[in-house]
Amino acid sequence: MRTFWTPSRINLAIDLSIFIAFLIAMAPRTSGIAIHEWLSIAFGAAIIAHLLLHWQWIVQVTRRLFGHVAVSARINHLLNVLLFIDLTVVILSGLLISEAALPALGIQVERGGAWRGLHDLSANAFMLLIGLHIALHWHWIVRTVGRLGHKRHRSPAALQAAADVEEGVE
C-alpha cells in the first residue's frame, strides 16, 4: 500500500509548521508574551526534530567537509551551523528575560542587562539566516510542493538519493 507520507512530505510538513511558528514567534506584540515564549520553547523542540530528520546529511557533510563535497553543501553546512548557534543564543537570551514561561514554572530570572539587547540582535540575525536557509532550499521546496498532487513513483531510497543530490552530498 502506498503511503501519502513520504520522507519529503514529512519534512515539508514539519518545515512548514516551523516556519509558521517562526512567523508567530517573531511577533510577540501580536501573539502576546505568553504565546511568544511557549511557542519559542516548542520551536526549539521542533528544530531538534528537524535536525534528527536530516541527521544523515549532517553527518555525511561534516565528515567530508574538508574532502570531496559540493561547494553548495559547504555553504549550506556553514549556514546551518550559524543558524544553530544563533537559535541557541535566541532561546537562551529569551529564557533569561522570560516574563511568562519561567515565572509560570516558579523560576524567577533577573531581567535586563545585556540579555535583552542580545535577544533582539540574535532574533534579527535569525530572521536573515532563516531567509538564506529557505533560499538555499527553495528548489527543493518548489519541487516537493509541485509533487504533492502526484502519485508516488519512486521508492523511499530513490527519493532519499534524489534529496542527497539536491543538497549537494555526492
Add this chain to the structure above:
Amino acid sequence: MKILGRTSVILLAALLIGGLTFAAVNAGWISGFDHGPDRDRAAFQPLDGAQAAQPDAAGTRALPAGERERSFRDRPDGFAFAELLKPLLVVTLIVAVVAPLYSLLRKRRRTMPTAPPANS
C-alpha cells in the same frame, strides 16, 4: 536509542554554545547591549504620568519612584500587524534575491567540465 543519542548530541552542542554565551556575557566580553531597558524607557511615555527617567551622572537611567520597569507589552498596538508582516517580507525578499542566484551557481557548476578533453 539512536534518536536519544542524536538528541543528546544536539542538546550538548546547544548547552556548550549556551554556556559559552553565558560566560561571555558575564565576563563582559559581549557588551554594547546594556541599553535595552533604557531604550524602551526612552521610546515610550512613562505610565501614569510619572516623570521620564533621566540619565544620571554615570549615564544610566534610574526608574522614577513608583514607576515599574517597562515591558515591550506597553508598546502601542499599532506595531502589531506590521510586526507580523516584517519577518515574512524579509524572508520573501531574501528568497527572491538569493534563490535564483544560488540556482544559477549550481547550474553553472553542473555544466562545467570536470577535466579537459583528452585530445586538447
